[in-house]
Amino acid sequence: MLNKEKKFADMTSLEKARNVAGWLDDKQGERITVINVSGLSSVTDMIVVVSARGVKHAQALATHILDKAAENNLEFLSMEGHKTGEWVLVDLNDVLVHVFLDELREFYNIEGMWAEAPRVELEA
Template sequence: MNKEKKFVEMASVDKARSVAGWLDDKQGERITLIDVSGLSSVTDMILVVSARGVKHAQALASHVLDKAAEENMEFLSMEGHKTGEWVLIDLNDVLVHVFLDDLREFYNIEGMWTEAPRVGLQA
């Protein structure tokens, strides 16, 4: 007896590119995709995006959750949605960081992963 798969199966990079497209559709800024698959045991891809303000950050995060549900993508958790300054969305093999610009520069996620390759948003 075969169990029906609960979530869609797709390569992490394809999943991350889909999410990046959703963020671009909602005018997310400075979208960066980082492949940490060889460096992290927690996730494969990190996606960083800037929002113009708190409401925009919350809207971006909500849009990602809505689209993930539509596409039957696995969603584990979300932190920071209420304050909207830094929202972390855990899609298992893809972590999405939605930042206000000031906090993005302060936490410098990209700088923490300088040895990880950047991935183009288009295949």
Template sequence: MEGLDKARLLAGWLDEKQGADIIIMNVAGLSSVTDVTIVVSARGMKHAQALADAVLARASENAIEFLGMEGYQSGEWVLMDLNDVLIHIFQSESREFYNIEGMWSEAPRVATSA
């Protein structure tokens, strides 16, 4: 599955679990570690963990490669590595502070549905 198609699928799963303000950025050619970055907001620690759990479960069901995760315990900023797609799950204050969207301001935004 191509990175952008995978990202749309993952964003759909995040939306189903009420992830907020989902943004998909095409960072291919701008990043050496991934092709697509997804940023999503969670309402709190438990919600961030639930979003991560849902992505893990669905990725496993759909044979999508999962390489690792950081920040799950605190739930403030959960980083999920799905090879060519990175997912950043933030609580609102952390999302504003780290400003991933601003860091990748030159990356084209991708519609969450084709």
């Protein structure tokens, strides 16, 4: 009998999004919002939006997510925008993370696009 090991950690999208929010908080990410789009999006279940104080901070937040995802055996599909650091998108399959400089966060208004989606309460 073949021993089939699980490739990735067994974690719900909600647990994963909450973990990501905690990791962002650990690195002083600002205005962290988690949006449950599971019934509304065919692409992902949860969206995490965070503001960075600057380009280097945005890059550091994105890198920290990747490091913690690897450490916790979470699926990572891709990352866009890390080089410029103004808007970094980290795709963890069922959780999409948007790391924004504040002015771009307001401009793209991801939260407004998903206004009908419920917000996830995060621990203070």
